[in-house]
Amino acid sequence: MSVPSHLLADEKAPVCRLEIQPHFDNLSAKEKLYAHHISKASFAGTRVVLRQVSPESEPLFDLILTVARHVENDFSKIVEACNVTEDEKNKFAEFGAQVLANLGNYKSFGDQKFVPRIPEETFTKIASITPEAAKLWEGIKKQVYQISPEGITLLGYPPDHMSAYYPDSPAITQADIEACGETFVKNGVLVEHTRLKQLDDGSFDMLVASEKVGEGSVYETKDGRKIRTVYGDHSKEMKVMSDELDGAKKAALNDTQEKMMEEYVKSFREGSLEAHKESQRYWIKDIGPTIETNIGFIETYRDPAGTKAYFEGWVAVVNKERTKVFGKLVERAGDFIPKLPWSKDFEKDKFQKPDFTSLEGNDGIPAGINIPNYDDIRMTLGFKNVSLGNVLNAKSPSEKVTFIDEKDLPLFERLRGPAFELQVGLHELLGHGSGKLLQETEKGVFNFDKESPPVSPLTGKPVTTYYKVGETWGSVFGATAASYEECRAECVAMYLCPDREILEVFGHTDDTEAAAEDVLYISYLQMARAGLLALEFWDPKTKARTTF
Structure with missing residues (x-):
């Protein structure tokens, strides 16, 4: 099946340079350290975002980095090593750049899937450059090129569309998602930092992003199905974030920032959205900072139900x-x-x-x-x-x-x-x-x-x-x-x-x-x-x- 042109990865996409060096150079050593720790915490959320896009996004990300490391970021080496043309090498690099820029194989603005401009066989030749890359590719190659049924090329309600907010749940429906949503509203449960998994018996696990691992409260939908709270989604990444934000707390420039970082750490370690709300109260009170930042599960654009948020973190100079x-x-x-x-x-x-x-x-x-x-x-x-x-x-x-x-x-x-x-x-x-x-x-x-x-x-x-x-x-x-x-x-x-x-x-x-x-x-x-x-x-x- 030929791929419609609007689903093909961008060619010769424009690249914009964002100027920040002069502003960063004017910061004090402590300000730079504060910004550094928050930046590290933000980058730790990369895999969280990938897991919120599609099942193949994270292994695809790893594959591209594996190839890049192997050729020491000199993609011209791919031509001889993999017996591909210069044009095929360029199209692989352009696809890889788009995956890295969007953190997944769906556009971050547009929510539409994009696929490589090279045939699957050519991609397989390039992925065979190392055993690690070849193994990753073998597990995802069908998903990367899948464009049928047509709905799978758009983020939206499963099973007709793609959504990684409902992992390992092939039978989950919009009605199931809405039934759980009604239960959460009724019980005052905040779900921005969660994903929802349907089990074989029709019950659900609400997966909470947190360093801690364990189980929490159990809820029940109107038709009697259980929803179990399970902590520890993205546990490894949440620990890295928490540790870095602990470092930012030590480098904080005032008491308000210190308390804000403390609440961020509590939120990410324990999976507490109430703690995150408290961090935002301190953030609002941090008036006129030299370093501005925010981090957490913020915007709900990509969840078809409009309630679960994707992770974002940023730090900037005023x-x-x-x-x-x-x-x-x-x-x-x-x-x-x-x-x-x-x-x-x-x-x-x-x-x-x-x-x-x-x-x-x-x-x-x-x-x-x-x-x-x-x-x-x-x-x-x-x-x-x-x-x-x-x-x-x-x-x-x-x-x-x-x-x-x-x-x-x-x-x-x-x-x-x-x-x-x-x-x-x-x-x-x-x-x-x-x-x-x-x-x-x-x-x-x-x-x-x-x-x-x-x-x-x-x-x-x-x-x-x-x-x-x-x-x-x-x-x-x-x-x-x-x-x-x-x-x-x-x-x-x-x-x-x-x-x-x-x-x-x-x-x-x-x-x-x-x-x-x-x-x-x-x-x-x-x-x-x-x-x-x-x-x-x-x-x-x-x-x-x-x-x-």
Whole structure:
């Protein structure tokens, strides 16, 4: 069976260099040590991510590194050693680079599988370069090239699609997953750091990421099936993380960071998400740090149920000059939020001014981040925003700009950075940072006037629904929760970016080199182009998006 072109690994993919050296060089020895330990802890999560993508991702990762070590990273040696052509060698290297960049054989943005551009026989010849690589390849070669049934090429609910959040569970269904989800909500169980395994008798193991190994509470679904709590998923990796974060604790730059690291360690050693929530409370209180970081099971985009999160860890250096701009936006947030097209009843009683920093970080992280995602913490303590300056400005010299008219191209090239910074700043602070969930916080207690509820700006009538006790955004909206929230934040950014006062906060007026009207024009042009590029992630056969 021939492989459809959209499933083939990228050819000559653009590579962007992220500049951070000057910022890192300015750190003190203690700051560098603090960053070093957190970086090591983050990298220890590599295999956790691989295991959250597909069963073949981790052995494929090992195979690529085994070959690279054997040829001492000189892939030209493969040509003679394996009797392959220069083109075949290049295609193997490009596939390997894509696996390493995505930490798996499914795109980290798009959730679609990609397969090598070389035949299976050629890949087998290259893998035979060492006995270790050959053995790894023998166990996964069918999965790497598998594209049928078609659903297996997309992450989603098993058994029709691929999801490693439900390992060794060939018979598990969406109904099974939802039944367990209802049980977890009913019992107040946090599942972001878990995976779910169905046993032969139809019962389940909830696999908890932790250094400790053992069993915990047992729950029961509505139809009487048991769910057993099993600690020790990724135990080896969680120990390495905990040990490194212990080192970061010793190098912490203040008491708040020390307590934050202490809670991270407790969370990863014991499998306690309550400890992780406590770490996030300290993180919010760590205002204006030189080194910014976060680590844990954070975003739920890739779990089809929208409740289990993938691991991520990052550490970055604050860019103090750009941070001043975002600080001005934070100070004026109380002036800008009321301009949104809904009443104050849909906003928090008091806007918690967050820390908003511009960072210089390493690869694999987005242009902007707004966390924590725990609703109860966001409602009471608030959140923090970060903007990754070197990611915002990263551009490959070989990148071809599509869908932009020739007459707009010079302006687009010149202002795409400032326009994207405007969009990301508004998206993160006033998009994710605005609004509140109407909730029954505990039985009979509401965070809004239940007898005289807010009037919907869409219907003109009082709202009739709200979140019940134990319900969260993710548990209610499931797989669409993340995309829904991202679209909401994006719409807020597009709604507010024409505001002249906001444009001036970012340094754009009629008299500046990056003129306000031009930046606004490129902001909308950039969003329109993003919409066209997003069509790549629509699968007409399955009638589904391949990303959220």
